[in-house]
Amino acid sequence: MKLFLDTANPDEIREANSWGILDGVTTNPTHLSKEGRPFLELIQEICSIVEGPVSVEAVSTECEGLVEEARQLAQISPNIVVKIPTIKEGIKALKILKAEGIATNATLIFSPLQALLVAKAGATYCSPFVGRLDYVGHEGLELVRQIKQIYDNYGFPTQIIVAAVRHPVHVLHAALMGAHVTTLRFDILEMLFSHPLTDTGLAQFLADWEKVPK
Ligand code: E4P
Numbered sequence: 052m053k054l055f056l057d058t059a060n061p062d063e064i065r066e067a068n069s070w071g072i073l074d075g076v077t078t079n080p081t082h083l084s085k086e087g088r089p090f091l092e093l094i095q096e097i098c099s100i101v102e103g104p105v106s107v108e109a110v111s112t113e114c115e116g117l118v119e120e121a122r123q124l125a126q127i128s129p130n131i132v133v134k135i136p137t138i139k140e141g142i143k144a145l146k147i148l149k150a151e152g153i154a155t156n157a158t159l160i161f162s163p164l165q166a167l168l169v170a171k172a173g174a175t176y177c178s179p180f181v182g183r184l185d186y187v188g189h190e191g192l193e194l195v196r197q198i199k200q201i202y203d204n205y206g207f208p209t210q211i212i213v214a215a216v217r218h219p220v221h222v223l224h225a226a227l228m229g230a231h232v233t234t235l236r237f238d239i240l241e242m243l244f245s246h247p248l249t250d251t252g253l254a255q256f257l258a259d260w261e262k263v264p265k
Pocket of ligand 1: 057081087216
């Protein structure tokens with residue numbers, strides 16, 4: 052499973068990239084707003100750090116505007132993936148962008164039928180927001196399971212990005228289900244490295260090493 056960082060913070064991206072396990076980045080307007088930097092300059096910097104896909108959101112709500120924004124975003128760097136909202140106008144845009152060879156990420160997916168539609172329209176990625184569903188009493192991961200089954204049933208090449216991840220167990224189940232990608236915050240990515248038994252085990256081995264005659 053690929054791991055993307057869900058952020059627009061270049062320091063976090065640089066740090067995670069140095070760990071050798073980062074496959075890409077997803078941004079959104081909320082992440083960008085937190086950085087307080089000019090949009091283009093920030094996206095260019097992010098694209099220069101990671102080799103993998105960098106999702107950037109188009110903000111129009113009409114097909115024509117989305118397509119035009121996507122064409123401009125795609126020119127920033129070859130690793131740009133354009134996030135398209137999963138609305139009727141967005142789904143129309145996905146079809147056009149597929150024909151133009153522009154990579155897309157259908158965002159704000161909350162139902163398996165939305166995922167079916169974006170796959171039919173040729174989305175490169177689809178992003179179910181699992182944590183946001185959990186917060187309203189629906190099982191976000193169940194949505195991922197259903198999308199995976201639909202895509203497997205019909206051989207859709209659209210890749211599932213498990214998004215709005217809230218804790219490591221979301222990541223675990225995404226991997227067990229065979230999701231293609233999980234995108235996660237920096238703090239959650241860091242949590243994946245840790246286990247208290249690793250820390251105490253290492254401390255014990257290092258202490259015992261001191262007792263070994265050299
Ligand atoms: C995914 O691409 C989104 O940027 C993201 O996961 C949104 O999640 P949130 O609910 O943490 O804002």
